[in-house]
Amino acid sequence: MLYLIGLGINDEKDISLKGIDAIKSCDAVFAELYTCPIHADLSNLEKLTSKKIQLLNRKQVEEDELVLKSAKSCDTAFLVGGDALSATTHTEIILDAKKAGIDVKVIHASSIFTAIAETGLMLYKFGKTVSLPIPQENYFPTTPYTNIKDNLDSNLHTLLLLDIGMSANKAIDVLLELEGKMNGKLFSDSSKLVVVAHLGGDSLIKYDAISNLKKMDFGIQPHALIIPSALHFHEEEFLELF
Amino acid sequence: MLYLIGLGINDEKDISLKGIDAIKSCDAVFAELYTCPIHADLSNLEKLTSKKIQLLNRKQVEEDELVLKSAKSCDTAFLVGGDALSATTHTEIILDAKKAGIDVKVIHASSIFTAIAETGLMLYKFGKTVSLPIPQENYFPTTPYTNIKDNLDSNLHTLLLLDIGMSANKAIDVLLELEGKMNGKLFSDSSKLVVVAHLGGDSLIKYDAISNLKKMDFGIQPHALIIPSALHFHEEEFLELF
Known part of the structure; x- marks a missing residue:
């Protein structure tokens, strides 16, 4: 067995x-x-x-x-x-x-797939989960951006799982770099995202504009990002706690 | 606390x-x-x-x-x-x-949200989770059908969570009834679906055509259905075990 x-x-x-x-x-x-x-x-x-x-x-x-x-x-x-x-x-x-x-x-x-409900976002409003690799010199895939866009177009949140060793801050830089390449108007400095860090332990959750999140230290990894779509007012009320 | x-x-x-x-x-x-x-x-x-x-x-x-x-x-x-x-x-x-x-x-x-990976279907290929209520005389919502269609159009699997007390067999009947109303050509007797029953215990998984699934007894509840989209060959190989 x-x-x-x-x-x-x-x-x-x-x-x-x-x-x-x-x-x-x-x-x-x-x-x-x-x-x-x-x-x-x-x-x-x-x-x-x-x-x-x-x-x-x-x-x-x-x-x-x-x-x-x-x-x-x-x-x-x-x-x-x-x-x-x-x-x-x-x-x-x-x-x-x-x-x-x-x-x-x-x-x-x-698992992170359900623990993200600690944010107050509803599990059945999440679309496809997206992985974000650390960009290499000759490897900067744009599929994560396309997949996030597909979810947003369907009014679904995206759980963005980060490559091993990747901080939320680095992930935000990559998203902004992807925005520069793809120009789909998904992300700007004022876009509000959710960062979750070491969930299930001493969970840290932050909901803020990219310009503020970029400056924060989220402590030990793993980190993950959530790209929220339009929020139900219950979700909004909950997220405002963080 | x-x-x-x-x-x-x-x-x-x-x-x-x-x-x-x-x-x-x-x-x-x-x-x-x-x-x-x-x-x-x-x-x-x-x-x-x-x-x-x-x-x-x-x-x-x-x-x-x-x-x-x-x-x-x-x-x-x-x-x-x-x-x-x-x-x-x-x-x-x-x-x-x-x-x-x-x-x-x-x-x-x-949770069922991750235990469905026992089927061999990849978690990051699932779209929005859909709930299927037991139809009432004046309440037969068509949103589950529309949501399944959206997932299939995006090539994503659907986890279909059933109302409390609802068997997989009853759920299949409801899907076929919805097909009759909506005519989106999502389901026919030959469509292959996945039934999962009492996962995490003595898990039962069946992958078969609706015409065969309808006749099966899946034992104690809870049951759930998965509507697979186009399968990766690894997924297909795994599902054929069941």
């Missing part, structure tokens, strides 16, 4: 009781924290479950397939940040396991 | 360790299971935390404001199904608490 277990949104105490039970029942326990870098102290989970947890890097997961190899021979738990299946990599592992005849059980946990 | 604590997607073991710690720290503990009816046995949580949990009905939450009244005088925990903030009602409670000067801490948990 392979258990794919979400660690949840912020630290190692966001795992579920079901996740703890599953770890205790396993012969081998692995974790990766590169797809969703949360502030988990795995040694606390080791004490709680009396199991050794082996932290894997990307190569060990994707090329060496250590998790899959283990699950072929014994009950194996694989711990990942956020919900168990936010990252496409993990869906691939399930597919490979099923092809190899290994039973898979998914144990869910909290 | 008011702790708003998600119980998670399926049963009382989907709560996080952080949620358990918060309950233990509180003087009063309430729960409601009407906005998101999960299979939680609260007596197990009572044993684990040595706290009495008072189960509230809608009137006690919304009109009598028992949670808010308690939080004004002592540390209070309020347990809800799914993530802590999937239901608009709970956002309102936070707003009211903040207006009354009560500190609020949200403790997240797993």
Whole structure:
């Protein structure tokens, strides 16, 4: 049996009781924290479950397939940040396991996809989630801008997930640079956005004009941005708290 | 302090360790299971935390404001199904608490909004989430159909959340009835949909043509439907497992 277990949104105490039970029942326990870098102290989970947890890097997961190899021979738990299946990599592992005849059980946990409701914005008013990569010299994709525009045209909010290591301030610079290229009149210094930082821990939420947000320090990452569409008055009232 | 604590997607073991710690720290503990009816046995949580949990009905939450009244005088925990903030009602409670000067801490948990990734469909390819109410004699809204069409036009999947007590089979009947009214050519007997049932527990996922899904029994509720848009080949390969 392979258990794919979400660690949840912020630290190692966001795992579920079901996740703890599953770890205790396993012969081998692995974790990766590169797809969703949360502030988990795995040694606390080791004490709680009396199991050794082996932290894997990307190569060990994707090329060496250590998790899959283990699950072929014994009950194996694989711990990942956020919900168990936010990252496409993990869906691939399930597919490979099923092809190899290994039973898979998914144990869910909290995730940025729902924690954004802390802003007061309604989950069913969000459109497509958009990822914003750190621009490289020869790689500055414009699809994030197009996707945000599509959501705004449909009157839907956009959750903008930032590349690993990217601050909200950097993300705002990238949005303004995209605005310069695309000229779709989505962003100016006076546009009001929502920044969320380390949600689920000591959550920080700021709703302000870009010109003000640019100057703020949002503390430890992860950060994310929300591009709100037209606000329901309940949403507006809630956001004004921040 | 008011702790708003998600119980998670399926049963009382989907709560996080952080949620358990918060309950233990509180003087009063309430729960409601009407906005998101999960299979939680609260007596197990009572044993684990040595706290009495008072189960509230809608009137006690919304009109009598028992949670808010308690939080004004002592540390209070309020347990809800799914993530802590999937239901608009709970956002309102936070707003009211903040207006009354009560500190609020949200403790997240797993939710249908991310658990749908068990299907292999990519979370960032979902558009607006749509709710399907049980049609009444004088109330048969067509907005769910329009919203599904908007998502499909943007090549986005739709998570269709069903009214409390509504089976996937009934939901399919409603979709076909809406098709008859709206004639947007979204659904016919050969359209392939995804049914998910009691996700996060003994999850059941079926991907099939409407004509076949109509005849199936998906067991205990909750059920939900996913209207897939054009599939990535990885998504297709995964869905074919079900």
